[in-house]
Amino acid sequence: MYPFKPGSFAPRNGWYVAAFREEIGEKLLSRWILNQPVVLYRKADGTAVAVEGRCPHRHFPLGESKRVGDAIQCGYHGITFGADGKCTFIPSQKVVPGVYSIRAYPLVERGLWAWIWPGDPDKADESLLPTEEEIGFSRSADFHAKPFYYHHVNGRYQLLNDNLLDLTHLGYLHGGSIGTADDAATPEERDQNARRLSSRRIMKNTPPPPVTRERFGIDCPVDRISGMDFFYPGFHAGIGDSRVSEGYPQAGRQLTSSRVWHAVTPATKTTTNYFFAMGSPDKEGVEFMVEYLKPVLAEDIFATEQIEKIITTVDDVPPELMLRSDTTAVLGRRMLQAMMDAEAAKPGELT
Numbered sequence: 001m002y003p004f005k006p007g008s009f010a011p012r013n014g015w016y017v018a019a020f021r022e023e024i025g026e027k028l029l030s031r032w033i034l035n036q037p038v039v040l041y042r043k044a045d046g047t048a049v050a051v052e053g054r055c056p057h058r059h060f061p062l063g064e065s066k067r068v069g070d071a072i073q074c075g076y077h078g079i080t081f082g083a084d085g086k087c088t089f090i091p092s093q094k095v096v097p098g099v100y101s102i103r104a105y106p107l108v109e110r111g112l113w114a115w116i117w118p119g120d121p122d123k124a125d126e127s128l129l130p131t132e133e134e135i136g137f138s139r140s141a142d143f144h145a146k147p148f149y150y151h152h153v154n155g156r157y158q159l160l161n162d163n164l165l166d167l168t169h170l171g172y173l174h175g176g177s178i179g180t181a182d183d184a185a186t187p188e189e190r191d192q193n194a195r196r197l198s199s200r201r202i203m204k205n206t207p208p209p210p211v212t213r214e215r216f217g218i219d220c221p222v223d224r225i226s227g228m229d230f231f232y233p234g235f236h237a238g239i240g241d242s243r244v245s246e247g248y249p250q251a252g253r254q255l256t257s258s259r260v261w262h263a264v265t266p267a268t269k270t271t272t273n274y275f276f277a278m279g280s281p282d283k284e285g286v287e288f289m290v291e292y293l294k295p296v297l298a299e300d301i302f303a304t305e306q307i308e309k310i311i312t313t314v315d316d317v318p319p320e321l322m323l324r325s326d327t328t329a330v331l332g333r334r335m336l337q338a339m340m341d342a343e344a345a346k347p348g349e350l351t
């Protein structure tokens with residue numbers, strides 16, 4: 001499906017964020033992940049688990065069911081499943097057939113997030129997770145990291161990936177807050193490897209974006225670095241640094257130094273789980289941004305949902321008219337398509 005080949009939806013063999021760790025507790029948390037209902041909860045010993053959210057009996061949602069100890073008792077006819085997915089009890093009979101089980105997904109807690117592997121569990125390799133160092137996350141006392149928002153977005157996941165892989169939108173969609181025209185006019189430096197795709201814009205002597213003017217009360221040019229590292233298949237670690245340019249009062253003063261983390265996890269074919277978090281040594285800055293960024297993220301969600309409406313409604317979506325600035329997004333799409341092709345290939349077949 002757009003913008004991928006017909007029949008291609010999303011890579012399954014990869015780590016996706018299922019939830020912020022702080023969202024997972026005793027209560028059952030329902031979430032759609034890659035077109036499957038999933039239930040997340042924390043066992044009595046504190047371990048977070050993810051199991052299939054559909055009862056195999058009559059497809060009742062297990063997320064709307066009841067916890068009995070570490071197990072889930074289906075809210076319809078009471079069939080009960082342990083945290084490992086095995087059925088432990090069928091109220092109407094003594095024998096529990098071996099087929100009566102649900103999937104238990106590999107789930108790893110790292111940083112602020114709980115990461116799920118929706119594909120082949122034998123391939124779930126923790127070394128494929130982005131490390132805390134790679135994404136600029138730190139546990140040190142002078143670094144402040146915080147989950148900001150979870151949104152269920154009515155648009156397909158790749159629209160959000162495309163948004164994050166093309167920051168030329170900053171000065172226009174977010175022209176009143178975090179971007180300037182130089183976010184689009186400055187050429188991008190790019191670097192790609194098997195784990196991630198990076199892009200950076202280095203802007204010297206550039207007008208400060210409205211947020212910097214507002215927060216620091218300055219009106220002089222700044223030097224800025226803006227960039228994004230896309231860890232396949234659905235995690236974007238952004239970087240934003242700015243300081244006062246040479247030749248102005250307080251030249252070299254660090255204004256902002258922040259990391260933003262966007263996790264994009266397909267929910268259904270045309271909806272997405274979108275997690276936003278931020279970290280910085282500047283605690284006050286992080287707290288300031290919780291409110292400040294709400295309308296900014298709403299602009300990205302607005303763009304995504306409006307585009308989704310158009311592409312699902314017009315009769316024939318013509319090919320996009322690409323620009324040079326689309327290179328990063330195109331490389332990101334190609335990587336995800338290659339992952340999907342590899343999963344679809346028969347053993348021994350080259351993709």
Ligand code: FES
Nearest residue numbers: 055057058074077
């Ligand atoms: S649907 Fe779950 S027990 Fe019947």
Ligand SMILES: [Fe+2]
Nearest residue numbers: 163169174300
């Ligand atoms: Fe945006």
